[in-house]
Amino acid sequence: MTEKLQKVLARAGRGSRRELEAMISQGRVSVDGKVAVLGDRVTGREQIRVDGHQIETQAEADVMCRVLAYHKPEGEVSTRKDPEGRPTVFDRLPKLQGARWISVGRLDVNTSGLLLFTTDGELANRLMHPRHEIDREYAVRVFGEVDQAMVQRLLKGVMLEDGMGKFDTIKYSGGEGMNHWFHVTLKEGRNREVRRLWESQEMQVSRLIRVRYGKILLPKDVPRGGWSEMPLDQVNYLRGAVGLTAEKETKVEVDAPKRHKQLTQIRKAVRRHNTRVKSGGTNAGTGASTGPKKKPAAPKRARNPKQKPKTRL
Incomplete structure (x- = not known):
């Protein structure tokens, strides 16, 4: 054929x-x-x-279609190699033979959260194409006062440098002082679109996390920098959403104890990676210090209550 x-x-x-x-x-x-x-x-x-x-x-x-849900931390770039030597989202992914991981879109270096990878380039291209209208949900923290008129403009549409952009939904999620959290959804994946929409209203985005892609949620049991391979039903949901035939095979362990063991191995791999990849005295993508640790002070010996305290001269 x-x-x-x-x-x-x-x-x-x-x-x-x-x-x-x-x-x-x-x-x-x-x-x-x-x-x-x-x-x-x-x-x-x-x-x-x-x-x-x-x-x-x-x-x-x-070809067996496989899909990973990756929990991207801030500080990683969404390219295979970076000329500046920064860590990339591909660094921690499991190795493949006879295939390669393809990212479904990108998240910018300062955005964290759910990023999908697949071995099927056709699936990746269809998921990214706007005609399939797969919605993405983001948790975004903005600095400043947001009024109803601003929300209505963002829902109706504002002109960006590459055309009209808008959110499909905006939901307030709470906040303190001048920092406010919102959950927003949109069906496009244009470069930095969520940030640019808020910035068009003179609002500063201080945190941005993708929490959902279609019906696929950011796994709660996967640490930042970790990944989880999707079971067959989730793979076929994505394939069906873009008009591809269902897959019949999977490499995901359905046995619960084995699945728990796999997640434990992923967490260990993340910790090993964080201690190995260093950038400017911090673990890449985590912000945790890797500088020399101070030797803990020896515990003070308890004074015998019958012993008289020494007098310093």
């Missing part, structure tokens, strides 16, 4: 189909040594190169 070349490359996480069609038209893709053209079909077992780099591809029937 053959598939369009751009579909096979999209599944391998090389970009959206539209982006890949442009690459093929520009002569940047080859199949078994020949420059590809639009309309080429492949099985996925050919030698395919993009800009001279060989791409690992598999036939659709050979």
Whole structure:
């Protein structure tokens, strides 16, 4: 069975189909040594190169769709490599053979919370496409007074530098003094859109946490920097939401004791990573100090009540 070349490359996480069609038209893709053209079909077992780099591809029937829910901490960038040497969201993910993790969108360096990864590039591209209208929910802390007129403007829509933007819902969650928490939802994933919407109202965002993607919630039992692989029903919810066929296999342990053991291993891996990755005297992504620890003071010996105190001269 053959598939369009751009579909096979999209599944391998090389970009959206539209982006890949442009690459093929520009002569940047080859199949078994020949420059590809639009309309080429492949099985996925050919030698395919993009800009001279060989791409690992598999036939659709050979690929198991896996999805991770990652608890991103602040301080990590959403790229595979960072020229400034900052930690990335890919650093702590489990290693794969014959596949790679593809992020479903991005969170900026100062945003924490739920970030999805999958081995299926087609699923990732569809989840990110605005036509499927998968809503995202964020907990956001803003500094300043928010009035009803401001809320109505954010719900109706405000003009940003890249077009109109708006929240679908805004719910007040409490606060103290000038700091107020809100839960907001929107169906787009434009760069820094949540922050830019609040900033359009001259409000400063001091904390931003993604807590939900569609029906997938940020797992409460996963620490910052940890991940949890989704069970089959959640994977198929995501696939169904974007019009893909259901998956039949999973690598997730359904046995409760084994699942508990896996979460324990994840927490240990997070702690090891935090102590190993150091940046400016702090653990990357956590802000915990890794500087030299002071030797604890020896406990004072209790004075014998019958003994007279020494007099200093």
